Amino acid sequence: KKYVVVTGGVLSGIGKGILSASIARVMKECGVEVNTLKIDPYLNIDAGTMNPNQHGEVFVTEDGYEADLDLGHYERFLGKDMRRENNMTAGQIFKTIIDKEREGSFLGATVQMVPHVTEEIKGRIRRIPGELIMIEIGGTVGDIEGEIFLEAIRELWVEEGSENFLFVHVTYVPYLRVTSEFKTKPTQQSVQLLRRIGIQPQMIAVRSEEPVEENELRKIALFGGVEREMVFNLPDSKNVYDVPSIVYSYGIHRKIATRLNLEIEERFEWDY
């Protein structure tokens, strides 16, 4: 099984969900059996009780699970019905652990974040069917809530083999109007945060308001420890439904297939 893990840096709401769903769609069009997992590090069990002003629509899956709007993105982009197993929250994980502890399932062990919580997370990820699993980790690298999920995925990467993993880091490059320049420092620092917990991304997706110049992209590649051809710039699109075509035109699917040793057909039809 292969995994593409999408993390976010610098700030939230930069389009990780849209990009993950777009990559998933392109890979599906190329003949790969794709499944998705959105990890929400919040402590709610699901989005059903959350204020829609903060979290957008509550998206109800066909098996009755109340997820947040990202699962809606995945369903619409991928053309595949989402289910309970496509979303994981910290609330679900901790509830399971505490219920198990009360049942005595840990047989007297001291229940800990590592290994008990991480094993629970890894077990759930492993049970997701599919040839390629797109995992999107909600929030931003450096958030306390997200740490345990990143640790679990780092362990999974060690256990399943690095050849089966591709880490995509989505960042934001701001433009300073007064000095007329793009700023890559926040991106560099967010990659450093990832590395500090043992994860080196192989691909960096740079979101920005306007197209970022070649010089800046080269700098991001150099300081991020990523090949230049694995750094992609995604300036704001007029329509988010254009993003899958942009992903395809950049050849992101080919880079992913090569890295993960996946056989793909060059084919993409996207008519929304």
Ligand code: ADP
């Ligand atoms: P995240 O998953 O990082 O929180 P989302 O994917 O939910 O971000 O996107 C946040 C917002 O940004 C959404 O309203 C979405 O429509 C918009 N957005 C995402 N990607 C793009 C893009 N490439 N161009 C323009 N708008 C985008």
